[in-house]
Amino acid sequence: MMLLAAINPHSLAFLLFALLACGFAIAVVMTSNIVRMAFYLTLSLGATSGLFFLAGAEFVGAMQLLIYVGGTLVLLIFGVMLTAQARFISMKTSGAEWVMAAGVGSALLLLLLYAGFSVESWNKPRADLSSLSIFDARTSTPIGLALSGVRVDQLDEPSEQLRRGMSGYLFPFVIISMHLLVVLIGAGYMARTKRFAGRLAVEQLAVVAPRARGPRSSAIMGGIVSGVFVNMLLAVLCFGYWLSAAAKAEEQGGMSKLLGQVAPYLQSAADWLCPVLGLLFLANVLMLLVVYGWQKWGVVGLVLVTILQALAIGNSGLHPAVAWVFLVIAMAPVALLIVLLCSGPRPTVWEQMD
């Protein structure tokens, strides 16, 4: 009985509408059936209008029901019905996209919730709630007057400067009226049906169907895999040398003898050469993976990265011949890979790539 007396009816109604709105919003995201999505969205927006009523915005709540639920959503449902072919009713989203969306969404939700609950004055309910009456919620007359240019709710604004800005919403109202007119004419013009276009598109669609690809030959696979390994190794070496050189500046000794032997030859190179080369080798690994994914731009990227590396070496203070030797040595495997891609039984792997 005590518990029953402690219940705040306003809060209970808020909880009910909030759960409805949030629950059906989540249902909209979760279901992949477009017809059900439309239905859940209707319920979610209807519950939101209940929240507007609870916040004391009666006019906005009524407009939400009239315009949103009664107008916009009916429009959407018509769209659903006009395009409701069996293959578009239920379109599945891939698992990877779900994982990414869930990650980004939960991060955004945490941020918004933290921001919403972190401000002190938003956290506390109004102390003198009993001084308000139900008439404070009847805002349709002030809203109507504000839209026609008179702010009756701000007449007792003490600051002279603020009162000047309280001249109402007549201008936005006019603009939005013109906007609606233009939009309706434009929408009506755009949505005309053109019957003849549909048949053409069906024929085009049949051509665009995803094509099957043949297996990659073992030589290409070997080239890609060994390329990945060699590039990773070179990148690790570059970074290792860079880090050890940085460490050496602080303390002498403790480094491997191999590095000590190489160091004199690289002494003349600029400090930035090693990390840049390491990053470019990593870029090479990425490009090889792109080639593995049937994309032609991976091959272009491989050539570009090699040229960039040679340019970096040439500009780092080392002898220019080193850059040329590097270019020749590094281009050879790339050229070999291109030859492998273009040779072989028709259709070659190159022709099958995007």
Next chain:
Amino acid sequence: MNPITEPVTVSHFLAVGAVLFVCGAVCMATKRNALGVLMGIELVLNGANLNFVAFGSKFLRSTTIGLDGELMALFVIVLAAAEAAVALAIALNFYNNHTTIDVDHADELRG
């Protein structure tokens, strides 16, 4: 913070608005049906609207943004209606020309 026995605050409304907003954003990102993307936009606009109304409500806080919140919410509702009409017209046009409503196929301008 017991939501049943204590009065509602602005923060509670903001929380509901945040959930609606995030649901709408995720919906926009994951749906492949163009109309599903439109529904996501409606959810996002509603989440924002809820915040406007909550900040303008006299019943939640003594210092509010007053009538501005409700008027902004009204403008958002009207703009959402206009946006839905145009977007639906575009979607139907796309459907008529391509006989598909899958946004993944709407890449004719891709370079």
